[in-house]
Amino acid sequence: MKIAVIGSGSWGCAISAVLANKGNDVCLWSYFQEESDALKTNRENKKNLPGLILPDNITFTSDLEAAVRGRSVIVMVTPSAAVGDTARKMRPYVESGAAIVCASKGFDSETQKTLTQTIEDHIPNALVAALSGPSHAEEVAKQKPTTLVAASRNLTAAKMLQDLFMTDYLRVYTSSDVLGVELGGALKNVIALCAGISDGLGLGDNAKAALMTRGMTEIARLGTALGASLSTFSGLSGMGDLIVTCTSMHSRNRRAGILIGQGKSAKEAMEEVNMVVEGVYAAKEAFKLSKRLGIEMPITEQAYRVLFEGASPKEAVEELMTRDKKHESDNGFVSK
Ligand SMILES: NC(=O)c1ccc[n+]([C@@H]2O[C@H](COP(=O)([O-])OP(=O)(O)OC[C@H]3O[C@@H](n4cnc5c(N)ncnc54)[C@H](O)[C@@H]3O)[C@@H](O)[C@H]2O)c1
């Protein structure tokens, strides 16, 4: 198959290698000309994914038209902040009938829509799907066993993507709940930042388990209010991705959180991690959504206050621990 991968960060490189190793003709697009040139010369993303040598059947370009024209599958994997603009620029070159699969995780910052909704707005009539799940590029690059979910309202398209990405180390499930799959992937980044902050403060394992559990409660509460299926959040793009991102040292979100817990500002932490920390952006959009819809999301709210209003992580913990007393199931996976 002729495939374009739009975005050459760590995930774009790992995905390109998976697809190229399966014999596909892959064109990898970079936003920066220098990044594309360096990939062409080194066949390796030395900054973001060192050690993965990109197969010979990957070509490199920073020209969006050259990347997208004539491709039957387009994998969108830029930082979430660039998805809308990149989709708008891609539109004239997307072949009719091409599938666009979004592997980025986040929200559109102008509309708070999910990324597939944003791509559909910019490229009406395109067949748009989501690919998500617990999948650090560093491990996929080493062909360690990994699972993903390919989500599309069109089951034939979801199955086509399942076949396209599946290997003996990459097991792909299908889902028709595109919204739930995307929200799970976007919102877990906020909780992973908080888990990192907890680790940076040295709060221990009990606190992290509490953040993950109550974090999943608020992800599911917002997700179901927006129309996603509750069961999706106990799946790979919900609980699965929450677990890996809150516990792995590969996680950019967790690593940024640890630095914030140790006293760095969000800006300093993002600079030190030096790769995209989606949870910072997602916290802002999730906070706006929770206020707009009247959904209680106390952990997300405290993340927002730490990241954007200068609250100290210690104050945020105190706020969370001294909230009104609750009955657990009253506040469970139910939207109010
Ligand atoms: N890294 C992972 O393990 C992983 C796994 C699953 C999903 N994701 C998601 O994939 C997306 C990309 O993350 P990543 O980890 O590959 O990023 P990264 O931090 O490794 O690299 C970011 C890339 O974005 C490029 N970039 C910067 N500005 C841009 C712009 N305006 N337009 C297009 N590209 C631009 C940079 O040049 C760089 O290539 C994120 O939404 C992330 O949540 C990442």
Ligand SMILES: O=P(O)(O)OC[C@H](O)CO
């Ligand atoms: O490294 P993170 O925190 O950006 O997470 C990457 C992926 O979303 C994990 O599935």
